[in-house]
Amino acid sequence: MDLSYSSEEAAFRDEVRAWLAANLPADIRDKVTHYRHLTKDDHVRWHKILAAKGWSVPHWPVEWGGTGWNITRRYIYDEEFGLVGAPSLAPFGPSMCASVLLRFGTPEQKQRFLPRIRDGEDFWVQGYSEPGAGSDLAALKTRAERRGDHYIINGQKIWTTLGHYGDWIFCLVRTDAAAEKRQEGISFLLMDMKTPGITVRPLILMDGGHEVNEVFFDDVKVPVENLVFEENKGWTVAKYLLGHERMGSGAVGSSKRELAALKALAAREQKNGKPLIEDLRFRDRLSRVEIELDALELTSMRFLDKMRRSGQPPGADVSMLKIRGTEIQQALTELMMQAVGPLAQPFVAVEGGAVDPLASRLAPRYFNYRKTSIYAGSNEIQRNIIAKMTLGL
Amino acid sequence: MNFEYSDEQRQLADSVRKYLANEYDFDKRKTIVHSPSGCSDAVWSTLAEMGVTAITLPEADGGFGGGAVDLMAVMEACGEALLVEPLLDHIGLAARLVARAGSAAQRAALLPGVIDGSLKLTFAGLEPGYRYELAPQSTQARRQGAGWVLDGRKSVVIGAPWANKMIVSARTGDHSAASLFVVDARAHGIRMSPCRTVDGQRAADIKFTGVSVDADALLGPEGGALPFIDEAVDFATALLCAEAIGAMQYANDATLEYLKTRKQFGVPIASFQVLQHRMVEMFIHTEQARSMAILAASKVDTAGDAAERRRAVSAAKVKIADAARQVSQESVQLHGGMGMTEELKISHTFRRLTMIGQRFGDADHHLERYAALG
Numbered sequence: 186m187d188l189s190y191s192s193e194e195a196a197f198r199d200e201v202r203a204w205l206a207a208n209l210p211a212d213i214r215d216k217v218t219h220y221r222h223l224t225k226d227d228h229v230r231w232h233k234i235l236a237a238k239g240w241s242v243p244h245w246p247v248e249w250g251g252t253g254w255n256i257t258r259r260y261i262y263d264e265e266f267g268l269v270g271a272p273s274l275a276p277f278g279p280s281m282c283a284s285v286l287l288r289f290g291t292p293e294q295k296q297r298f299l300p301r302i303r304d305g306e307d308f309w310v311q312g313y314s315e316p317g318a319g320s321d322l323a324a325l326k327t328r329a330e331r332r333g334d335h336y337i338i339n340g341q342k343i344w345t346t347l348g349h350y351g352d353w354i355f356c357l358v359r360t361d362a363a364a365e366k367r368q369e370g371i372s373f374l375l376m377d378m379k380t381p382g383i384t385v386r387p388l389i390l391m392d393g394g395h396e397v398n399e400v401f402f403d404d405v406k407v408p409v410e411n412l413v414f415e416e417n418k419g420w421t422v423a424k425y426l427l428g429h430e431r432m433g434s435g436a437v438g439s440s441k442r443e444l445a446a447l448k449a450l451a452a453r454e455q456k457n458g459k460p461l462i463e464d465l466r467f468r469d470r471l472s473r474v475e476i477e478l479d480a481l482e483l484t485s486m487r488f489l490d491k492m493r494r495s496g497q498p499p500g501a502d503v504s505m506l507k508i509r510g511t512e513i514q515q516a517l518t519e520l521m522m523q524a525v526g527p528l529a530q531p532f533v534a535v536e537g538g539a540v541d542p543l544a545s546r547l548a549p550r551y552f553n554y555r556k557t558s559i560y561a562g563s564n565e566i567q568r569n570i571i572a573k574m575t576l577g578l
Numbered sequence: 579m580n581f582e583y584s585d586e587q588r589q590l591a592d593s594v595r596k597y598l599a600n601e602y603d604f605d606k607r608k609t610i611v612h613s614p615s616g617c618s619d620a621v622w623s624t625l626a627e628m629g630v631t632a633i634t635l636p637e638a639d640g641g642f643g644g645g646a647v648d649l650m651a652v653m654e655a656c657g658e659a660l661l662v663e664p665l666l667d668h669i670g671l672a673a674r675l676v677a678r679a680g681s682a683a684q685r686a687a688l689l690p691g692v693i694d695g696s697l698k699l700t701f702a703g704l705e706p707g708y709r710y711e712l713a714p715q716s717t718q719a720r721r722q723g724a725g726w727v728l729d730g731r732k733s734v735v736i737g738a739p740w741a742n743k744m745i746v747s748a749r750t751g752d753h754s755a756a757s758l759f760v761v762d763a764r765a766h767g768i769r770m771s772p773c774r775t776v777d778g779q780r781a782a783d784i785k786f787t788g789v790s791v792d793a794d795a796l797l798g799p800e801g802g803a804l805p806f807i808d809e810a811v812d813f814a815t816a817l818l819c820a821e822a823i824g825a826m827q828y829a830n831d832a833t834l835e836y837l838k839t840r841k842q843f844g845v846p847i848a849s850f851q852v853l854q855h856r857m858v859e860m861f862i863h864t865e866q867a868r869s870m871a872i873l874a875a876s877k878v879d880t881a882g883d884a885a886e887r888r889r890a891v892s893a894a895k896v897k898i899a900d901a902a903r904q905v906s907q908e909s910v911q912l913h914g915g916m917g918m919t920e921e922l923k924i925s926h927t928f929r930r931l932t933m934i935g936q937r938f939g940d941a942d943h944h945l946e947r948y949a950a951l952g
Contacts, residue, residue: 186580186581186582186583186647186872188581188872189579257579465946468945468949469945469949475893476896477866479869479893480867480873483872483873486579486581487581487869487872490579490581491581493579502865505862505865568854569851569854571861572854572855572858575861576854576857576858576861577838578838578857
């Protein structure tokens with residue numbers, strides 16, 4: 186047994202760390218560490234900096250601009266992002282759409298879309314969920330009717346993260362309403378969001394932030410060459426994507442940064458004339474989260490070690506990283522909010538007033554992070570996956 | 579990075595597991611628990627023949643020079659089987675103290691017997707009224723002539739009724755002046771009050787009244803034994819964590835099997851999502867605990883300083899205590915009424931996991947120790 190990175194891996198970690206220190210724009214880092222939403226310009230600017238370094242799509246095949254890093258290096262890369270407060274690139278283009286194109290796309294589709302995704306030219310978003318199709322995704326109803334060399338799309342998507350930044354959207358649509366099994370009538374379609382008939386409406390979350398949207402499709406005309414894989418075989422594509430690498434879902438790096446921030450905050454806050462961190466009740470809760478995070482980091486490394494040995498993707502039990510990772514993220518945001526006590530109440534300045542720029546973000550941040558156990562396959566769905574695939578229940 | 583057991587580690591654990599599966603099944607264990615000594619000499623000497631008692635002792639003393647990691651997989655197997663022989667107290671505590679604190683003469687006198695299984699040791703450390711305190715308070719040793727005289731009391735010394743010799747901690751000065759003594763378990767002035775513990779082990783409360791020992795019974799530096807005790811208890815705690823993983827693994831396997839076979843309302847109860855999710859939580863708790871058990875064993879072997887070791891061991895013990903509680907409680911609940919009975923091994927696993935949660939410091943104790951380290 187050896188729990189540490191090899192000297193070669195440690196050198197790589199130092200390289201990433203040094204590069205991030207020199208190249209991550211301070212204003213973007215400050216937004217991340219002060220819990221402010223990033224603009225589209227922030228996302229694109231950071232993407233282009235990474236692309237110039239050749240690091241925007243490390244997990245892609247080298248011929249398309251990947252780095253050829255093994256799974257351990259990719260994990261280290263992600264962790265260093267989290268530790269320093271570098272935003273991860275939105276996964277919809279570089280991770281999700283690209284994975285589908287690399288696996289199922291035609292040579293023309295790859296050539297048309299992949300370089301622009303790699304270089305941050307197109308901002309992609311995901312059109313999966315619908316008002317009546319959440320965890321039960323196969324219940325989706327958005328219709329795509331074939332008319333000659335086009336599909337005509339009508340329907341609605343919801344929870345479209347950063348949909349208001351989207352240049353392109355990939356959607357699951359129903360192409361055969363009469364299919365015997367619901368899963369058999371679904372197709373995977375790419376749409377230019379400038380196409381007439383697409384309307385994006387913001388859904389403001391309880392933190393006051395605009396992250397997610399509803400997207401409406403009203404007689405939207407999409408050329409058939411934007412179909413990925415076969416018509417009515419979109420479920421195969423969707424399943425491939427769901428089973429795609431989920432090693433990063435534990436968010437160990439960013440949680441370690443949050444834990445350090447929490448400790449610093451609790452050392453400044455006072456309770457009964459002493460630093461809050463010396464309060465036993467608070468300290469015990471903090472320690473339990475810290476220990477769970479220690480365990481999660483090691484569990485992640487055990488997965489990495491297993492994958493490195495077997496050369497296989499992780500099994501369904503990797504879902505535990507998402508479950509525990511999001512529970513830890515939520516616990517940390519809650520403790521941060523509680524650490525400032527009554528000062529968590531002020532939200533925005535009015536009539537020439539002022540609010541503390543950090544403390545006023547802590548409650549909204551806690552509110553916002555309730556999403557983590559709901560999105561990307563709710564934690565209940567993750568438990569279903571482990572129950573079925575790992576435990577055979 | 580490497581989280582696999584080596585071939586040697588795996589092979590030894592496999593032989594121990596196979597042996598225990600044949601010779602230490604649930605019924606045979608019950609016979610041993612209710613036998614007069616509560617322990618099996620045959621099992622003990624077989625484990626010694628397999629090398630289990632030698633692994634963590636120095637090569638210079640006839641051992642294999644291994645660490646906690648080398649014994650982890652074996653401890654998991656012992657945990658699955660609910661071994662009641664006091665391997666942990668013998669190897670993890672007493673022999674560790676002899677190997678680390680003992681003079682060449684003391685090691686030569688004691689360790690060969692430890693390795694071949696002929697000499698059973700235990701460590702008498704805890705005292706009534708002092709909970710998990712490692713520095714001896716009420717047991718005192720004073721010089722008498724060339725030797726020492728011990729007076730005082732020790733609490734729940736696991737393995738004491740079966741041991742030939744005990745390593746006894748005693749105060750030899752101010753409240754932190756701890757010393758260790760090798761004491762014959764049948765020495766004049768020792769009165770044992772033996773018991774069977776709730777998880778089937780044998781233990782004793784011990785009263786020492788004017789127990790005389792020779793000068794060469796002093797093990798390690800006079801008044802300076804506390805770092806040795808602290809290290810040995812951390813070492814044993816890491817091994818205990820591994821044992822807990824084995825017991826939790828058994829609880830999960832048995833519960834999973836039960837869910838798939840037990841029928842109610844005409845279907846296996848495994849088809850109920852409310853039970854599936856609880857089973858998944860048991861599984862995740864066990865895997866998270868396993869990660870921390872690995873960390874503890876690894877740090878006990880490699881930590882650069884005592885603070886790093888203590889931090890890892892306390893973090894692990896908190897996680898193991900929490901996970902053992904969740905897994906044991908849920909395994910009984912998911913077994914329904916049958917989980918409550920003496921007849922199923924699951925109730926015995928519940929008892930063992932519950933006591934493991936409290937041994938060497940419960941979650942609160944280790945949270946306090948962890949927080950104190952910053």
